[in-house]
Amino acid sequence: MPMDFKMDIPSSSALNEGEEKDVVFDMAILGGGPAGLTAAVYAMRKQMSVIMISPDLGGQVLKTSGIENYMGFQYITGAELSQKFSEQAQLFSIKRLQESAIHLKQIENNRFVTRTDGGREITSRTLILATGKRWRKLNIPGEELYLGHGVVNCAVCDAPFFKGLPVVVAGGGNSAASAALDLIRLNCKVTLVNYSPGWQADPVLMKQLQGRVELLDQHQILEIQGEHDRVTGVKLMDRESKREHQLETSGVFIEIGLIPNTEVFKGFVALNEYLEISVDCATRTSRRGVFAAGDCTSVPEKQIIIAAGEGAKAALAAYHYITFQKH
Numbered sequence: 001m002p003m004d005f006k007m008d009i010p011s012s013s014a015l016n017e018g019e020e021k022d023v024v025f026d027m028a029i030l031g032g033g034p035a036g037l038t039a040a041v042y043a044m045r046k047q048m049s050v051i052m053i054s055p056d057l058g059g060q061v062l063k064t065s066g067i068e069n070y071m072g073f074q075y076i077t078g079a080e081l082s083q084k085f086s087e088q089a090q091l092f093s094i095k096r097l098q099e100s101a102i103h104l105k106q107i108e109n110n111r112f113v114t115r116t117d118g119g120r121e122i123t124s125r126t127l128i129l130a131t132g133k134r135w136r137k138l139n140i141p142g143e144e145l146y147l148g149h150g151v152v153n154c155a156v157c158d159a160p161f162f163k164g165l166p167v168v169v170a171g172g173g174n175s176a177a178s179a180a181l182d183l184i185r186l187n188c189k190v191t192l193v194n195y196s197p198g199w200q201a202d203p204v205l206m207k208q209l210q211g212r213v214e215l216l217d218q219h220q221i222l223e224i225q226g227e228h229d230r231v232t233g234v235k236l237m238d239r240e241s242k243r244e245h246q247l248e249t250s251g252v253f254i255e256i257g258l259i260p261n262t263e264v265f266k267g268f269v270a271l272n273e274y275l276e277i278s279v280d281c282a283t284r285t286s287r288r289g290v291f292a293a294g295d296c297t298s299v300p301e302k303q304i305i306i307a308a309g310e311g312a313k314a315a316l317a318a319y320h321y322i323t324f325q326k327h
């Protein structure tokens with residue numbers, strides 16, 4: 001495209017009251033994270049009529065402090081990247097409904113109806129499920145307050161920001177052990193805190209940690225403390241002796257697992273043992289006309305660039321499906 005080319009395209013708009021009646025969209029995208037937004041751009045460039053149903057635009061990226069692994073940006077904040085994503089998607093005439101999907105059904109003529117928590121019913125020829133994952137929480141004081149200011153949910157993403165600092169990793173499974181290993185390599189002083197008795201992480205990982213991190217088995221993190229917008233310590237309890245003590249730390253990595261936002265899809269498409277939507281390599285789910293992309297799927301590795309790529313694939317797969325249907 002020449003440098004001075006300007007696209008003359010209407011921008012996105014909110015769905016007016018009752019506007020959805022008697023309308024069949026080519027595509028309904030559920031979720032406004034990297035997967036959903038990328039799918040929207042690809043679908044609009046294929047001239048499909050698209051509605052995006054999502055309570056927010058940006059998804060988990062909105063909660064990310066800094067990103068160093070999304071190509072094209074050596075460093076960008078989560079707020080900036082999600083702003084860029086939504087600006088690009090909103091250049092196109094996408095209809096937006098700022099609500100959550102609560103029920104899906106298939107009706108005659110291979111149409112799908114999505115009911116939202118605002119009581120709207122959206123009919124579409126295809127669906128892209130891109131509802132992502134949410135981090136399992138400790139649900140303790142300080143966790144929400146310092147999220148992005150020392151409380152970290154993604155070690156792969158944020159560990160480098162803690163180089164050489166004392167950190168606590170919460171969790172006893174493979175992701176916690178891997179996070180601890182990443183942090184040791186960054187010369188962090190690591191304390192690994194496991195709530196349950198016994199470590200669930202693979203022995204090979206635990207062996208690599210022996211003598212290099214402080215292992216606190218059967219301990220509970222009661223509170224994350226801080227001052228001036230940053231984490232300074234945690235309050236811990238030994239669950240056997242009930243003894244409480246303080247630990248100074250600059251970061252708390254919460255690695256106790258992720259929950260896919262797929263409750264709504266149970267019984268509608270096949271889910272795997274981790275409750276992720278099972279997809280094939282073309283993002284097809286178990287139901288024809290329904291595609292899924294990003295963190296809510298069985299695709300390994302949960303990263304922005306992967307979610308965006310899968311979103312692009314899903315939109316193109318849906319486009320091919322519709323083209324085939326129309327003929």
Ligand SMILES: Cc1cc2nc3c(=O)[nH]c(=O)nc-3n(C[C@H](O)[C@H](O)[C@H](O)COP(=O)(O)OP(=O)(O)OC[C@H]3O[C@@H](n4cnc5c(N)ncnc54)[C@H](O)[C@@H]3O)c2cc1C
Nearest residue numbers: 031032033034035059060101131132157294295302303304
């Ligand atoms: C703190 C943190 C730091 C991270 N750092 C990095 C990093 O540095 N680099 C990196 O590559 N990755 C990072 N990640 C991971 C990355 O953010 C995710 O892999 C990526 O956002 C997944 O995109 P997604 O679109 O699949 O899902 P999400 O971003 O989870 O978006 C899901 C969307 O679906 C919406 N939704 C949920 N339920 C419904 C429903 N029922 N109906 C309609 N909409 C719904 C949500 O509101 C949201 O808009 C980080 C994650 C976190 C939490």
